Amino acid sequence: MVNQKTMQKYSMMKNSGMKIKQVIWGLAILIFAVACKEDIDLKLKDSAPRFVVDGRITTDTTTHVVRLTMSADYFSNKTVPAVSGATVTIDDGQQVLQLVESDEEPGFYLTPSDYFGLPGRTYKLKIEDVDTNNDGQSEIYEAQSTLQPVNDIDSIDYEYDDVNKVWKVFLYAQDIPDREDYYMWAVAKNDSLVSDQYSELVTTSDEFFDGNYAKRVWVQSIEEEDEDGDVKITIKEGDWIKLYMGGVTLKFHEYLEAVDEETGFKNPMFSGPPANVPTNISNGALGYFTAYSVVSDSIQVQENK
Numbered sequence: 141m142v143n144q145k146t147m148q149k150y151s152m153m154k155n156s157g158m159k160i161k162q163v164i165w166g167l168a169i170l171i172f173a174v175a176c177k178e179d180i181d182l183k184l185k186d187s188a189p190r191f192v193v194d195g196r197i198t199t200d201t202t203t204h205v206v207r208l209t210m211s212a213d214y215f216s217n218k219t220v221p222a223v224s225g226a227t228v229t230i231d232d233g234q235q236v237l238q239l240v241e242s243d244e245e246p247g248f249y250l251t252p253s254d255y256f257g258l259p260g261r262t263y264k265l266k267i268e269d270v271d272t273n274n275d276g277q278s279e280i281y282e283a284q285s286t287l288q289p290v291n292d293i294d295s296i297d298y299e300y301d302d303v304n305k306v307w308k309v310f311l312y313a314q315d316i317p318d319r320e321d322y323y324m325w326a327v328a329k330n331d332s333l334v335s336d337q338y339s340e341l342v343t344t345s346d347e348f349f350d351g352n353y354a355k356r357v358w359v360q361s362i363e364e365e366d367e368d369g370d371v372k373i374t375i376k377e378g379d380w381i382k383l384y385m386g387g388v389t390l391k392f393h394e395y396l397e398a399v400d401e402e403t404g405f406k407n408p409m410f411s412g413p414p415a416n417v418p419t420n421i422s423n424g425a426l427g428y429f430t431a432y433s434v435v436s437d438s439i440q441v442q443e444n445k
Contacts, residue, residue, distance in 0.1 A: 191223070191272040193281065193427040195249075195265060197230065197257040198386070198434045204251040206230075206239060206265065210272065211426060222247025227268040232261045259289035259387075263431045272425075282422045283429035290323070290387025291316055293437040297356060298381055307362040307375055309383050317351035322393040324386040324432070327360040330379055334362050343388065343396045359383070377443040387433040394418060395428050 195206030208223035228239040228249040239249035257263065267281040297310040309327055324343045326335040335341055342360055349357065360383060366372050375381070388396075398417045419426055 189221075189272075191270070191279075191281065191421075191423075191425040192220070193265075193267065193283065193421045193425055193429060195283075195427075195429045197251075197263045197285075197287065197431040199257050199259065199287070199432075200434055201254060201256040203253045204255055204257075206249045206267075206429070208247050208249065208267065208270070223270055223272070226270045229266045229268075231264040231266070232258070234261075257287045257431050257433075259287050259433055261431075262286045263429075265429045279423055281425050283420045285389060285392070285420070285429060285431040287431035288321070288387040288389060288433060289316070290321075290385060290433040290435060292435050293383065293385055296381070296383045296437045296439050298439060298441070300375075305363065305365040307364065307381070308358050309360040309362070309381060310356045311354050311359045311383065311385070312356060313354050313385070315346045315349050315351055315354060320350075320390070321346040322388045322390055323359075324388045324393070324396065325360045326384040326386075327362055328382040328384070329362065329373065329375065331382060334373060335360065338396060338399045341396055343393050345390075345393065359385075375441055377441055379441045380438050381441065382436055382438040384434055384436045388430065389432070391418070391420060392428065392430040392432070395420075395430075 190211040192209045192211050193206065194209075195204075197204050206228055208226055208228070209220045210223060212218060212220045222245075224241060224246045226241075226249070228241075230237045230239065230251070237251060237255070239251055242248040242250055262284055263286075264284040265282060269278050270281075271278055273279070291314050294312040294314070296312065299308045299310070300306075301308055309325075311325075315321060322343065322345050324341055326333060326341055328334055362375060362381070363372055364374070395418055402417055417426075419428055421427055421429065
């Protein structure tokens with residue numbers, strides 16, 4: 141199946157009027173005959189658990205979540221252990237808010253349901269009263285992110301690609317001029333997120349349409365089939381397709397790109413060695429804390445579209 145993110149980025153360049161001077165296609169075919177039948181005993185060491193933070197503040201009025209866990213071994217089939225009993229606060233320069241741990245989901249620390257972020261403010265996360273290395277002493281973990289503004293979406297459109305079995309979602313919106321912007325897109329069917337994992341989000345800078353109008357730019361997809369041809373999701377007449385657009389920071393854009401690189405398909409012969417995904421959490425922790433603006437628009441699927 142064609143890589144959807146690569147195709148989308150090409151669509152962004154094409155629709156923004158950029159001149160593509162040269163396109164080079166390379167094809168390399170290597171054939172190896174291997175007849176070795178020797179058994180290989182892999183002796184893999186367990187990795188030391190690491191503290192992991194996953195949190196975000198957006199302009200949506202909703203319950204925002206900071207999740208705290210410990211990492212698990214690569215071959216472990218157990219649920220990652222939650223970190224409970226921490227003191228988690230967010231300081232936006234105007235007030236310090238203490239989050240409350242969920243009674244139903246340990247390790248999930250929640251804001252009030254009427255909480256929302258404001259563009260221009262810097263949100264500072266602080267985590268205390270945790271002993272992740274079991275040395276009898278509590279550690280402190282910190283991170284911060286400045287919430288970037290984003291323009292509204294004028295409208296969206298869609299088109300079904302019968303060849304690749306994918307619903308393409310197109311954007312109409314004005315990029316903010318004279319500023320370096322970074323965007324993130326997610327898509328939902330009937331308000332249920334389709335791109336609900338970091339690796340399924342699409343992110344890019346505004347280099348393809350800097351200061352210009354994004355007119356019918358392909359930014360997200362709903363794949364009808366997986367790589368084996370099995371049905372993943374069905375879109376029918378009357379369904380609603382919803383596009384979310386976030387205005388994110390450069391660092392979070394780089395984080396998402398790194399997650400996509402490390403979790404996507406790799407050719408074992410031509411790929412580089414695995415790299416650590418960047419983090420903005422202090423004290424050697426993993427994960428990311430971010431703040432961003434988010435806007436959305438919806439369109440209903442028509443029978444003859």
